[in-house]
Amino acid sequence: TKKTKSSKSKVRKQCTECGLLVLDLSVHSRVHLGVKPFQCDLCDSRFGSPFRLKRHKAGVHEKKRNFICPLCGYSFMQKSEYEVHMRVHQNDRPFECDICHRRFVTSSKLKYHSRSHTGEKPFPCPHCDAKLSRNQYLTDHLRTRHGIIKPKRVYSKAAVTQADGSV
Structure with a gap:
């Protein structure tokens, strides 16, 4: 560590x-x-920490977005989100793929891209044999293929099990 x-x-x-x-x-x-014990009292959203719940309430329900892009007017709750956004306007892409040399604004976007080379699909569907490369793709899959509009938990690389213990 x-x-x-x-x-x-x-x-x-x-x-x-x-x-x-x-x-x-x-x-x-x-x-x-996928443990989210903190529920918003204004909507059905759940969070893994009190900080994330507080941040959600400020941005979604109180519309507190103090960081405003002077170029396009897009607003952000966090300075770090604003700074990443500004890289797009400046064409600042510091994260480069070792295989194809494509460049990315964030390390997470590079990580997602890298899976296109490795074929890694760490997000298994708990209802069928599908495996997906991104959590968002799993959420979309659950909605379109299984009719699950809002999954109760975030599925991750950890073993995904149902209530009866099956995968």
Whole structure:
């Protein structure tokens, strides 16, 4: 496990699942396990941490979007989202594919692209034999093929099991 110090001198640990540096691995692991114990009292949305619930309420229900792009007017709740967005306008794509040399704005977009070369499909459907390369593709698959509009949990690389224990 890699450790780095943030500007607040708090030790961050690297998640072995996705590589993200986080302050609390036990809280972060909920993302991969699909555990979302915090429900919004204004809608049906659920979150893995109180911080994400608070951020959801501020952005969705209170419309707090303090970071506004001066070029296109798009607004963001978080400075980091705004900064990534600005890379698009500046054509700043610092993440390069080792295989085809295509460049990307974020490391996550590079990761998704890399799966097109490796054929990796880490998101299995719990209802059929389909395997998909992105969580969003699984959500779309569940909606179009199985009629599940809003999955109750986020499916991840972790084993996906149904209530009866079957996959």
